[in-house]
Amino acid sequence: MTLRCARLALEDGSCFEGVGCGAEGVTSGEVVFNTSMTGYQEILTDPSYAGQIVTMTCPEVGNYGTTALDAESRRPFVAGFIVRECSPVASNWRSAAPLHDFLRAHHIVALAGIDTRALTRRLRAGGVLRGAIGTGDVSVGTLVERARQTPPMEGADLVRTVTCAEPFAFALSPDAPVHGEAGIATDREFLLPGRSSGAPSPGLAGRPLVAAYDFGMKWNILRRLAACGCALKVFPAATPAAEILEARPNGVFLSNGPGDPAALPYVVANLRALIEAGVPLFGICLGHQLLALALGGRTFKLKFGHRGGNHPVKDLETGRVEMTSQNHGFAVEAGSLPPDVRVTHESLYDKTIEGLRHRERPVFSVQYHPEASPGPHDADYLFGRFLSSLRPD
């Protein structure tokens, strides 16, 4: 691996000098940090990071390489990647390629060798900032200018850049090959068995059908729902509610995704129609925010977001605390929800809303990621909860 100098410039004019560890070139985006200590490949391929340059606070990255089995979508969507140390080798039985090769193959501009803690502290203190990474001779001034020209995250509809072009079906059957349908690799070794907490609701015959809105969906959501026994049909983000209902799903899933939920009025309108139709709904992350908007709530941008695998969330109904995987820059505003919606989960870090449920309708959502990947599996029971809320055919 040859070391070529590279730097990050932020919109406030500050600059971090390091070396390139991915593709050559210039990139820009909103600079965020993630405190997960494992799971860099899942983070790189999580479409929710579209438009963002992700900084890992974990200092040694790339040690265990990369594998198609850990992909969360068809390619990495991050705008750029920043680490303290990028491993020159991959040392793990599952690895197919070292991280730097993976980054280059996917044209991800990446920076290593900077004081990632100093950068993180800056983001924590001042909030997320736009930034630009350039390799080689690009000047700081050019990069700062590039950073300032990057469109802000507020008001950005990034979903249209990541959602699937056409609907597709997904299922896992006991004899399915490791590489499942739709090119979605599944590592059976690590596919959790469906948990007993989620008995399908009575009246469901065979394999219930879940229609999933793809706002930038992580593949592990599909794997988890399929492992729980669901058949899945995935739809592009702009699919009208009527078309979803035509598929006669037993429930509808609202995925995670990038950008500002407030920039997606077309989705919110469809969700209102689905709520009216009485279809069971389960939303994760952006799906949760969109559901809140559809129920009459409001969202706001967090100072520096929640991104990591150690966020404690309290289930207000049971008192239990879950370690959760999180990745969001926006959140649902407390007090903005109508009385028929109740807050079911809250963050023990900053008391923001982490989950909600409609008092009458079969509608619930969480801000965090029960599908984990990366992160702990504590919240996996939510898939079971969704399963038991599905309506009969």
Place this chain on the structure above:
Amino acid sequence: MPRRTDLRRVLVIGSGPIVIGQACEFDYSGTQACKALRAEGLEIVLVNSNPATIMTDPELADRTYVEPLTVETLSVIIERERPDALLPTVGGQTALNLAVGLAEAGVLDRFGVELIGASLEAIKVAEDRLLFRQAMTSIGIDVPDSGAAHSLDEALALVKVVGFPAIIRPSFTLGGVGGGVAYNLDEFRALSSRGLSMSPVRQVLVEQSVLGWKEYELEVMRDVADNFVVVCSIENIDPMGIHTGDSITVAPAMTLSDKEYQRLRDLARRIISRVGVETGGANIQFAVNPADGRVVAIEMNPRVSRSSALASKATGFPIAKIAAKLALGYHLDEIPNDITRVTPASFEPSIDYVVVKVPRWNFEKFPDADRTLTTQMKSVGEAMAIGCTFKEAFLKGLRSLELGRSAWLWRSGWEDDEGEELLARRLLVADERRIWRVFSALERGWSVDRIHDITKIDRWFLVQFEELTAMALMLKAHGRGAIAPDVLGRLKRAGFSDQEIGRLSGRDEAAVTSDVRGAGLRRAYKRIDTCAAEFESFTPYLYSTFADECEAAPTARDKVVILGSGPNRIGQGIEFDYCCCHAAFALREEGVETVMVNCNPETVSTDYDTADRLYFEPLTLEDVMAIIERERQGGGAVSCLVQFGGQTPLKLALALHQAGVPLIGTSADSIDLAEDRKRFSALLSRLEINQPASGTATSRDEAREVAASIGFPVVVRPSYVLGGRGMAIVYEQAALDRYMRGAVDASPGHPVLIDRFLEDAFELDVDAVADATGAVVIGGIMEHIEEAGIHSGDSSCVLPSYLVAERHLETIRDWTRRIARALGVVGLMNIQFAIRDDVVYVLEVNPRASRTVPFLSKATGVPLAKAAARVMLGRTLADLGLVDDLPVTGVFVKTPVFPFVRFQGVDILLGPEMKSTGEAMGCGATFGVAFAKAQSAAGQTLPDRGTAFISVNDHDKPTTLPIARELAALGFTLAATRGTAAFLAAHGLPADVIYKVNEGRPNIADEVVNGRISLVINTPLGRASFFDDRALRRAAMMHGVPCITTLTGAAAAVSAIRAMRTDVSAVRALQDYYAGSAGHS
């Protein structure tokens, strides 16, 4: 849910004396637990036989018992104190075993004491390997194939199933004692027999080997509401087959993908639930097959551990403190995180640095020991280092070990003479030098794959080592010219010290230091904050790296930097950490800001709330000066305390002084005056104080000359050592020549000190505090029970002295005062005296904290180290109310404990080189009672009846007579070797004659093995029968038969046996002892 309100009084059990596998980490955890429980308003009854602990400071508990950790003693204490609950999870294996013992004896039920933190059932499932295995199988978790055997035949049947190599693990032993790996039937027979005899329940587990698999540990916590967190993951660089205490370990895990890590997390959660730890912490070990990721659970400790101490220090998450609160019924989310203040303890720390722990061994003290590293722990201490990258943390860790030359990784000369084949073999069969051999192989150009194939060390680590080696060799090739700033930057960021850079490039350290400055490379300090900077940190817990942004934020207050004692080693352990902690407490009370520097993760001193600011850094001049310079930038005056951390900070005193750092207390010159033999001898002569004739020599001829003038026998030793390293008693010229050859080769140019050896003298230790006005208060005069020639740290001692004439005590007091004043001591001082033929001599003066300070403080109730720290700030002893020498009520005996049981082939004979790892204290109204308790606390329970075997040299025979007579009067049957028996018979004491080991069979070793002997008194019989005696002593030790090798020790034992007949069960809390004397605070 708020905490339980039905608990009022809690019994906390400590872990007793420091032994291999159970060191000061349990003082750290126990102290945290006591503080946490007290903060909740609970009354604490504390029992620990180790006086050198912070937890036994009387202000940490309501009732503090320094008593033997036995079921009998604890039953008495429980009956008297009536605690509502017992917390058994913070005192290591010792406390856990005692809890089981108390429960099974019905004591807990009888007095209504509830076990909190871990239930009896949970302890049993976790500790009994068979139950554990069944439990794992029941929840579908793989464990290595194994079975339990209660006899050799059963073991042999099992090994047919599990195959070779096979692991043998004796049940209920600590730190894998008695275990090992067998590659063939012969080895298997030997290890199984040994294991069966060492297991208190005569059970061994025979286990399929997963040698070479990757080894991981998860430190986890769970509350009563089933909330669960992983505090830290730890990866062992040395794969399965080497005890984790002997492995270099890294946090967080470096080579696990998220999928694999989360699987371990899920398994850990299932395991802790199944074992049934409802409130508290646990350590779970896994092995992972590097070829296919298959996981097996190895073991689970339902308590805090050495690893949890490491995890606490590595993350800033105080496991023991939280565990204590969980045991009271708190939920994790009800406990705040001290460091961020705004977030709760129900989270998983995210760390943005790398932590490396490196073990420290002391094999040089046991030259005959088997150094192979296996499943039985052999290291005596550890250093932890923190860096922004693995490389930086690793190199910091190695230099934290203070190994001098032998720490050099490249061109060290140590392994250069090894041929390729020998090197390969030594890489395969690991000993304590293995990591250096890995570097030696890399330096010779061996490929990562080749080294991996032999060692199974993960390639990721080997590639890191290869990169370090490339940098070192580049530096070597570069030569003496100035190093380009960018190259220097890479080296410093990779963790190279200025000294290493200098050595590799052939320049001196100072020149490199100045280049580093010239290149604008700055050391920055980062905070350990549990959360990777996601939240603000309110706790200045810091480590260094080379970066621009520094978070040290030194205050403008005046401050004292306290230098700690580094990794534990024989001769420098918990006693010094105790003193450093006390300095921090006292100085804080005096209103001075305290800054602690240390690199030992086991200690209380490295708890983030012991001092105002904590730097977890190596104790080298470069690292320490950088901290001092950074702290000075705050604007306050910065001075340094070097007296309390043993030899480690003392070695830096002169250099710090020369660099303009003010040292508080005794000056650098006074320290040098006491250490420099010539200057010191002159001083004593001027004061007309007796000292043994002495001289120094740097060559064989000089040594012969000195010996000729002072006469044999002589004590020889290198200068500037602690713990009697390299010290020997030499009786004749040939032996002196041999010693000099070794010493001169090892460190040419360094003088060897030669003193006349005072044979058959009594020795005494004195600790005193002196202030700047010349006032001196003597903390105590401790009389050694073993005669001269045995290192003071290895000798039992008693306070007050019991056989010394008052006029000699007067001389000792007088000389102590005169020496303190003449040296200008301000602070602590320790003097060793000897009395021979009615004449008092001074053997040694150390103007620093000594190993006996905590013992004296516990016995007198006066915290001497605190008083000394105040005096060093300028207070007078009179200010502190200290005028008279300190009195004691009662008798206090300190007894050492030894690691011989772990070291195959090592003789247990004592000598001038210190070998003990720790100590216990016995307290009583009489010498006999105190000595009996101290022996029991040290794990050496004296027999009440049976056969006493006596074998002594001719010189000792007359002195043996009263001892033998007393034993006979106590009802013991006497047995002896032919010569000794004849001597006893001639004096009217019949004794059975037993063969010596080489006289025939059954011999004395057979009789010991057969359990026919309950006490052995054996003084060395000279070189000729050395191996004969040795086999006997070894047999006695392996079978737990007390073996006493000095006659003074034997006399003390006999008086203890007599005392045990009357008042063995009397216990007394320290608070009651102090109420009886006019103790100061």
